[in-house]
Amino acid sequence: MxxxxxxxxxxxxxxxxxxxxxxxxxxxxxxxxxxxxxxxxxxxxxxxxxxxxxxxxxxxxxxxxxRAVTAEDIAGAVEVRGVLEGLAARQAAERGIDDATREVLQGCLDEGDRLFEKGHVLLEELEAYHSLNMRFHRAIIDASGNRAIAEALARNDHLPFASVSSLAVDRNDLAREFRRFNFAHMQHHAVFDALVSGQGARAEAVMREHANATLRYAEYFLPQRQGVTVLQKG
Known part of the structure; x- marks a missing residue:
């Protein structure tokens, strides 16, 4: 195109x-x-x-x-993403993380730490988080060495708010959004630890749980909530 x-x-x-x-x-x-x-x-x-x-x-x-999108549509797509990203994390841990991938992941963690350390976030800071979140996830998928995972994710991500490329943010309640994304960032730390330790099963479990945080998006869209901003990246 x-x-x-x-x-x-x-x-x-x-x-x-x-x-x-x-x-x-x-x-x-x-x-x-x-x-x-x-x-x-x-x-x-x-x-x-x-x-x-x-x-x-x-x-x-x-x-x-x-097309009308139901909560079941979102939940199904998110569950599939969790399975695929969990598989990617397990395979990446079992293969071993090379220095270049480790540097990318560590850089994402460091950037996230700086964003959240002051105890609150602005909308533009969540845009920065969105970028580092995408880099973090893509690095893990690439590190799996399994091209079929990326291809399957591309087919599954037809609902924008069930995809890691989109981030739904309630700009009217940034205090809650801080808690939500700070927790997600802590999950990134746990995944990283499992990856560099070669703990495939643990990395898979954390990534699957990490994807479930997206399920809260259903309450933003069904029905549409005022104040919701969708951050979208290609």
Whole structure:
């Protein structure tokens, strides 16, 4: 897909995840292109991709409808992600973590420690956490040496808020969000310790539990809560 198409795809995913495009809302190619200030072709490609991902349903004529997402949909996708990322952590621990991977993981931990040490966070700091969180997870998946895991995760991540590439944040309650993400960061420390110690079963168990924190996203979207911001990265 072209870069304009990728940008449109990311933007539409974000709009669906945030509720800006609500379940049941009809999306038509030309008005969407005008809204996003792009030509029709990248919109057409993005809409087809979103249909394949299960976020849109083909409706009459040339339009699409936003698919309704249930709590069960989110829970199922998150559980699958936990299994896959847990497998990646176990295999990475059993293979052994090389120096380059260890440096990336340690850098993520150090950055997170600095973010959370003052006892509160701002929204822009959670954006920084989002970036380091993605680096941490991707490093573990790469360290597993199992390409099938990354491919399976890509297919599973059709719900943006069930994917590590998206982060839902309640900007109206950053005190609670601090506790939630600080706990997730502590889980990163536990995973790292298991990885460098070669404890595959422990690394797998912590990563699976770590994924379950995403299940709280269901209360943000079903129904849509005011004040929720979706941080999205490709």
């Amino acid at each position: 072209s870069k304009p198409g990728q940008r449109v795809l990311a933007e539409l995913r974000k709009m669906i995840a945030s509720g800006e495009l609500a379940a049941g809302e009809r999306i038509i190619e030309i008005p969407t292109a005008e809204r996003l200030q792009v030509s029709r072709m990248p919109v057409r490609m993005a809409l087809r991709e979103l249909e394949q991902e299960g976020l849109l349903i083909k409706s009459g004529g040339r339009g699409y409808t936003v």
